[in-house]
Amino acid sequence: MSLKDDLRALALVAFWDVRKLRRYTFFLAMRFSWFLLQVLVFGLLVANMVSVGDLDYYKFYVVGAFMAVLFSMSMVKGHDIVEEFEDGLVDYQLSLPVKRKVLAIGRAIGGGISAFLHSLPMLIVVVLVLGVSSLSAVLALALASFVFASSLSGIAMGVALILRSSDRLDILMGVSDSLLVRISTIFYPIAAISGVAVYYYLAKVNPVSHMVDALRLIAIPEEYQGSAVSSPEVILMFLAGFAFTAILSSLFLLDRKIEGGYGR
Amino acid sequence: MxxxxxxxxxxxxxxxxxxxxxxxxxxxxxxxxxxxxxxxxxxxxxxxxxxxxxxxxxxxxxxxxxxxxxxxxxxxxxxxxxxxxxxxxxxxxxxxxxxxxxxxxxxxxxxxxxxxxxxxxxxxxxxxxxxxxxxxxxxxxxxxxxxxxxxxxxxxxxxxxxxxxxxxxxxxxxxxxxxxxxxxxxxxxxxxxxxxxxxxxxxxxxxxxxxxxxxxxxxxxxxDRIPAGDVMEFSIEGQAGEHLLAALSRALNTERVNLTNGTLKVYVNRAEEKVAVAIETLSKMGVKVRSVSIKEPTLDDVFFYFTGAQLREGR
Structure with missing residues (x-):
């Protein structure tokens, strides 16, 4: 198969997840309501109570709330895969004339597009609330959100393919949400947690911290420059390395280990 | 191919x-x-x-x-x-x-x-x-x-x-x-x-x-691999006794021959090749054949033969 054929297959596989948007109408409405409540009510209240140096905590919180939504939207893709396992759809996809690597990347990108589209209304709220006026910054926010969503979706799908159980996945997702979201700079500035060494260093190496701070550096660069988990260059390198490792692991898993047969 | x-x-x-x-x-x-x-x-x-x-x-x-x-x-x-x-x-x-x-x-x-x-x-x-x-x-x-x-x-x-x-x-x-x-x-x-x-x-x-x-x-x-899987059924007139069944058994090389209410059943392989011999044998014994039919085994029989037998053995 030529590169052109592979790219065509990649686009079609990615479209598989995008097709499912309509099933999430109620879920999206709930998430959007939750987000508006977080940003327009709790965010304002908390920002009045919290003071971290010169940092505008409200702006910090708004981006964090968006990242939390993007994270959970991406993790939902893991549940989708388990459901597809149960319905035999993974068997179906594994039988298609598509290379395993193309299938893995296509599903991760499809999951990313899907999670990104799910969180797009919330991204628009972030842009409006923070007053991001530069088109390049808006596009960079969108692109970064899409890349993060794809990476997280790919990981969630890979984990789901290994676990093959909605119960085990629920437990793991609950734990990962607690650890990765809470022990990160999503809601707590790195300066504010520097007093607790374990918490501080875990947050420093948490990829979610780097993702959310990358978004903040794009959305509110001047105000956030000195408060991020690392310098912009280090964040970029960290995320590139993380994405590279995640993609390689997923490809290895799907290529060598994954096979059909839910319940076997 | x-x-x-x-x-x-x-x-x-x-x-x-x-x-x-x-x-x-x-x-x-x-x-x-x-x-x-x-x-x-x-x-x-x-x-x-x-x-x-x-x-x-x-x-x-x-x-x-x-x-x-x-x-x-x-x-x-x-x-x-x-x-x-x-x-x-x-x-x-x-x-x-x-x-x-x-x-x-x-x-x-x-x-x-x-x-x-x-x-x-x-x-x-x-x-x-x-x-x-x-x-x-x-x-x-x-x-x-x-x-x-x-x-x-x-x-x-x-x-x-x-x-x-x-x-x-x-x-x-x-x-x-x-x-x-x-x-x-x-x-x-x-x-x-x-x-x-x-x-x-x-x-x-x-x-x-x-x-x-x-x-x-x-x-x-x-x-054909089912032993004596085909059944020839003859509707007959005339005297039919043990000697007739024995003669048929010899002529057709099968042990499974039986007679019930004027219907003679003979179990063989490749019945289509043996029906003429059967009619000739019956004729020689003075038995008149009114009708004859041949039944091949179905695939159900084949399926049971190759799997059912072993299922029974496994019990």
Whole structure:
């Protein structure tokens, strides 16, 4: 198969997840309501109570709330895969004339597009609330959100393919949400947690911290420059390395280990 | 004609359970090969290994010379499978799903739309094109599943229970469509529990039991392998006693001859070759034959012979 054929297959596989948007109408409405409540009510209240140096905590919180939504939207893709396992759809996809690597990347990108589209209304709220006026910054926010969503979706799908159980996945997702979201700079500035060494260093190496701070550096660069988990260059390198490792692991898993047969 | 699918020493274990246990089998290019076996015999597992959905624990399968373990991407380009249970998201509608499938297997968008419409009309499911999959009847879902394979037309087409849940008319239509696919020089593997389907479609049959091949041949060959499987029934007039039964037994080389209410039953192999000898023997003994009929064993008999006997042994 030529590169052109592979790219065509990649686009079609990615479209598989995008097709499912309509099933999430109620879920999206709930998430959007939750987000508006977080940003327009709790965010304002908390920002009045919290003071971290010169940092505008409200702006910090708004981006964090968006990242939390993007994270959970991406993790939902893991549940989708388990459901597809149960319905035999993974068997179906594994039988298609598509290379395993193309299938893995296509599903991760499809999951990313899907999670990104799910969180797009919330991204628009972030842009409006923070007053991001530069088109390049808006596009960079969108692109970064899409890349993060794809990476997280790919990981969630890979984990789901290994676990093959909605119960085990629920437990793991609950734990990962607690650890990765809470022990990160999503809601707590790195300066504010520097007093607790374990918490501080875990947050420093948490990829979610780097993702959310990358978004903040794009959305509110001047105000956030000195408060991020690392310098912009280090964040970029960290995320590139993380994405590279995640993609390689997923490809290895799907290529060598994954096979059909839910319940076997 | 060469070998389309070569299976050698195939083993597939799930934990300690061997679903397929040292299977060897050649499926010829351009034939319809029927795979028979009771539930849990390893049929579907074998098919899913050929389709690269499962990986073999031991052994290998080659499809047109490409190994499922060494070059699965090549195998997937040659093989397509219609699953026993239809595969779709509940939010799918049949038309979108089939267009997506058609494009994945190589159609352009416009060709996919045209081809999908044609196949949906042929299978009489066009009117259901916009419904959610969850709203469709079992039969309609099954038609959508097999439509995928008729769109794909792979070199090796695998149908797992293709007409389960379908009405009689549609079953015959699907059988015709499978035979038409064979005319296009495709190799077709049909796993089925429906003996009428196996008899109607298969050039050759394999009977699989506990992960092993127990019998292989054309339907006629397998029927002939049942000892004294054919039954000649004579409606007779005249004196018939033990001497007549003994004479028939000698002449036809069978021990199974019996007489009940004027109906003489003789159990032999290849009855069509022996009926003349039987009539001649009866005539010599002064018995008049009013009518004669020959019954071949059905594939049900074949199935029981090769698997049922062992089931009894296993008890």
């Amino acid at each position: 060469g070998v389309a699918v070569k299976i050698r020493g195939l083993v597939k274990k799930f934990g300690n359970f061997a679903a397929v246990n040292g299977l060897n089998l050649d499926i010829e290019e351009g034939e319809i090969f029927g795979l028979l076996g009771p539930n849990g015999s390893g049929k579907s597992t074998t098919l899913l290994i050929i389709a690269t959905v499962y990986k073999p624990t031991e052994g290998d399968v080659e499809v047109h010379g490409h190994s499922v373990t060494k070059s699965p991407d090549e195998v997937r380009r040659l093989v397509g499978i219609a699953f026993q249970e239809p595969k779709a998201l509940w939010v799918d509608n049949p038309y979108e799903l089939l267009v997506w499938h058609a494009m994945v297997v190589g159609y352009s968008f416009l060709d996919a739309r045209r081809a999908v419409r044609e196949i949906m009309e042929e299978l009489e499911i066009w009117e259901h094109r916009g419904k959610l999959f969850s709203e469709l009847s079992g039969g309609t879902r099954k038609k959508v599943e097999i439509a995928k394979l008729f769109l794909q037309k792979p070199k090796v087409a695998i149908f797992d229970e293709p007409t389960a849940q379908l009405d009689v008319t549609t079953r015959h239509k699907v059988w015709d469509m499978i035979e038409a696919l064979k005319e296009e020089r495709r190799t077709i593997i049909v796993a089925t529990n429906d003996m009428a389907e196996a008899d109607r479609l298969s050039d050759r049959l394999g009977i699989i039991y506990k992960g092993n091949l127990k019998a292989l041949g054309t339907p006629a060959e397998l029927k």
